[in-house]
Amino acid sequence: MINEQIRDKEVRLIGEDGEQLGIMSARDAFRIAQEAELDLVKIAPGAKPPVCKIIDYGKYKYELTRKEKEAKKKQKIVEVKEVRLSPNIDTNDLNTKVNNAKKFILKGNKVKVTLRFRGREMAHVQQSKHILDDFYKLVGDIAVVEKPAKLEGRNMSMVLTVKR
Structure with missing residues (x-):
């Protein structure tokens, strides 16, 4: 979930450089992310309260696909x-x-x-x-x-x- 999709009352917020910003409402966290011109992404939905991080979502998605491709290259298919x-x-x-x-x-x-x-x-x-x-x-x-x-x-x- 990203940005407006996050409907939780409270979230634990992690800043763009990895420091903890504490527990706050989802609206405040989204506002902080907008001020930094980045996205608010829920990275641990199962935690109490859920953990959100301020990151560039497009860049994050790109990194994940690159890691997946790298892992696929290294595996060998046994026929x-x-x-x-x-x-x-x-x-x-x-x-x-x-x-x-x-x-x-x-x-x-x-x-x-x-x-x-x-x-x-x-x-x-x-x-x-x-x-x-x-x-x-x-x-x-x-x-x-x-x-x-x-x-x-x-x-x-x-x-x-x-x-x-």
Whole structure:
């Protein structure tokens, strides 16, 4: 809330250079802000009495957006990359998939390893679990299992993340 929007009877006022001006009526505080050609901004509405500060609202708003943008730049978005396998995968194909997964993990992404079963392959689900175990053994030096292998419909999947 700024300027006329502040309807409280009493507010604790902080001056433009940070010093406490005491508790006074909202009208007096607004008048003081107008004399300084600045805005009266409520910065702590939950306090008793609410705390208001005399600042340039446009400049204050600009500083907040700049801080938000700065914080956004520094955060890294973790993506979940998927590597799909089949129960009758050959060793060389598995090694290729492992190399792709290692690249993803080293970039800081999570890797979802999915073993998909089609048709009659559903009859041999338990025998095929070793493929995911072998996959983990091959990337185990740089990755750790975040979510263990679980059968969901026709797919068995596990999630790997970078080892810390």
